[in-house]
Amino acid sequence: MFPRISPIILIILLFAAYGFLSWFFNNPLNALVVIGLSALVIFAVRNYLQTGKFLPGASKPRAAKPKPAPRPPHKKSAQQARKNHPFRVIDGNKGKAKENDGDHDPHNHISQ
Numbered sequence: 001m002f003p004r005i006s007p008i009i010l011i012i013l014l015f016a017a018y019g020f021l022s023w024f025f026n027n028p029l030n031a032l033v034v035i036g037l038s039a040l041v042i043f044a045v046r047n048y049l050q051t052g053k054f055l056p057g058a059s060k061p062r063a064a065k066p067k068p069a070p071r072p073p074h075k076k077s078a079q080q081a082r083k084n085h086p087f088r089v090i091d092g093n094k095g096k097a098k099e100n101d102g103d104h105d106p107h108n109h110i111s112q
Contacts (some may be wrong), residue, residue, distance in 0.1 A: 024031040
């Protein structure tokens with residue numbers, strides 16, 4: 001039926017639906033009152049978590065904030081020239097095997 005929902009969870013949901021429907025048919029007025037109050041509590045808590053107020057129309061008196069003094073316009077500084085890349089390759093012999101070729105030029109590398 002639902003491949004991602006466990007069969008045990010589906011059985012529990014089925015029993016919950018059966019219990020709710022039997023309660024609703026036996027006492028519909030009480031069920032509607034409980035559903036309405038539950039919806040009201042969920043609405044109030046959700047609104048409080050989003051805005052900090054329980055009801056949308058309720059507002060707290062707020063003190064007037066002093067207006068900050070206007071600032072002069074910000075001047076852009078001239079762009080500076082780029083610096084050399086800090087990770088440039090430095091030629092050296094550390095970690096390299098020694099070669100016995102006499103014609104080897106140490107300054108003839110491609111990685112410059």
